[in-house]
Amino acid sequence: MASSAETLDAYYANDTFLAPRIWEEASRWFPNEPHMVEFITGHSLSCAGRLPLICHRGTVAPDGLAAMRDAGLAVADTRLVYDTRAQYRDHVLSLTGKALKAVTVYWTPPEVAPPRTTWIDPAVQRYLNNKGNLAELVPEQAVPRRKLTASGAEVTAALHSMPLPTVLKVATDLPNGGGQDVMICRRPRHRARANRRFGNGDTLIFEEVLNIAENHCVQYAILPDATVAYVGASSQLCLPNGVHAGNLIDPDLAPSRQVIALGREIALRGAALGFRGIAGFDIVVTDDGRPMAIDLNFRLVSSTAQVLLHPRLSRERGLIVSRLAFCTFDGSLGELLRTCRLHIHAGWLVPLAMFDPVYGHAGPGPARGRFLIFGESQEAAAAREAVLEASGIQIAGRRQTVVGRTGALVKRLVVRLSRGWTP
Numbered sequence: 434m435a436s437s438a439e440t441l442d443a444y445y446a447n448d449t450f451l452a453p454r455i456w457e458e459a460s461r462w463f464p465n466e467p468h469m470v471e472f473i474t475g476h477s478l479s480c481a482g483r484l485p486l487i488c489h490r491g492t493v494a495p496d497g498l499a500a501m502r503d504a505g506l507a508v509a510d511t512r513l514v515y516d517t518r519a520q521y522r523d524h525v526l527s528l529t530g531k532a533l534k535a536v537t538v539y540w541t542p543p544e545v546a547p548p549r550t551t552w553i554d555p556a557v558q559r560y561l562n563n564k565g566n567l568a569e570l571v572p573e574q575a576v577p578r579r580k581l582t583a584s585g586a587e588v589t590a591a592l593h594s595m596p597l598p599t600v601l602k603v604a605t606d607l608p609n610g611g612g613q614d615v616m617i618c619r620r621p622r623h624r625a626r627a628n629r630r631f632g633n634g635d636t637l638i639f640e641e642v643l644n645i646a647e648n649h650c651v652q653y654a655i656l657p658d659a660t661v662a663y664v665g666a667s668s669q670l671c672l673p674n675g676v677h678a679g680n681l682i683d684p685d686l687a688p689s690r691q692v693i694a695l696g697r698e699i700a701l702r703g704a705a706l707g708f709r710g711i712a713g714f715d716i717v718v719t720d721d722g723r724p725m726a727i728d729l730n731f732r733l734v735s736s737t738a739q740v741l742l743h744p745r746l747s748r749e750r751g752l753i754v755s756r757l758a759f760c761t762f763d764g765s766l767g768e769l770l771r772t773c774r775l776h777i778h779a780g781w782l783v784p785l786a787m788f789d790p791v792y793g794h795a796g797p798g799p800a801r802g803r804f805l806i807f808g809e810s811q812e813a814a815a816a817r818e819a820v821l822e823a824s825g826i827q828i829a830g831r832r833q834t835v836v837g838r839t840g841a842l843v844k845r846l847v848v849r850l851s852r853g854w855t856p
């Protein structure tokens with residue numbers, strides 16, 4: 434059974450705070466568009482609870498926070514707002530000076546958060562999140578066939594001779610995620626593309642391509658006493674090139690006991706090495722029914738807020754499916770929220786996080802939002818995606834499909850919108 438707590442303070446020690454910023458100089462294998470770097474710091478606003486959260490000014494625009502509250506969300510109790518990297522550093526040093534420990538979701542320069550001030554040893558954090566170490570953390574039968582190749586000429590030669598198709602991954606201690614460090618090579622022309630992208634000094638992983646029937650992100654909390662609690666799971670939406678484009682929670686796509694048990698074993702191995710906090714593991718099920726671990730994220734992941742909040746929000750609305758959507762809008766945040774106001778009031782649209790570049794003094798750019806789109810079914814959620822898209826909101830992976838339990842692709846159909854909901 435999954436844990437019922439919906440805020441992060443239930444899983445982290447009382448003497449911790451969230452320091453989630455990624456640093457540009459270490460973001461080669463992570464989406465590093467400037468506004469996205471800052472927006473990431475607000476992704477836990479809806480689920481931080483009593484944990485202090487350092488977040489960029491663009492994530493706390495009054496209109497955005499009001500919309501979140503209107504949808505029935507509780508915004509983080511303690512928000513330490515910054516405009517510049519120096520201000521972020523000052524917040525970290527102020528809190529660590531009060532004997533609080535920093536939950537650094539990604540690599541943080543030691544001059545900002547020295548190892549003695551972080552909740553998790555940075556060396557442990559780097560080891561656990563390096564894709565090259567996956568086989569040491571996962572039971573052997575659940576590891577895809579893979580080979581690590583050293584850098585330089587050896588990589589170039591291996592790319593030239595590798596069988597097709599092959600999944601390429603980077604083994605790195607740097608922050609990685611969102612599919613930026615992964616490439617699926619299907620055709621001969623992909624060899625040269627891979628060499629340009631990867632043949633420059635990093636250790637490369639050559640991994641078999643699996644025939645995937647299910648694709649889950651299963652999440653666990655390794656509690657301060659090292660016990661492990663299952664938090665929940667979502668199905669992952671990915672573009673054909675492997676880039677993450679959102680998540681779906683649907684009871685019909687819930688992971689099996691075998692998948693949950695595999696994730697728990699991985700979490701226990703991480704706990705034995707010293708990790709504490711929430712972790713999310715990408716576990717797929719092949720066409721012949723084998724659970725296989727393809728990526729380990731010992732950190733808060735993109736769908737953590739969705740997994741924590743879905744049970745209550747779903748129950749209140751009587752809508753069982755939620756789609757986590759990454760959205761941009763070529764206009765102001767105010768215009769975006771005016772476009773969404775009726776949908777938020779109707780109950781099927783929930784803003785988990787918003788970003789206003791103007792309020793945040795972050796320079797020109799689109800307003801951004803991370804929304805949950807609720808529906809009675811996948812088809813209903815897809816219909817509402819179409820409504821948002823028709824109003825000028827761009828949704829990452831809008832036209833993608835989800836792999837269902839039977840292996841059949843679940844088509845998204847337009848259906849009638851349901852009745853409204855009032856928080």
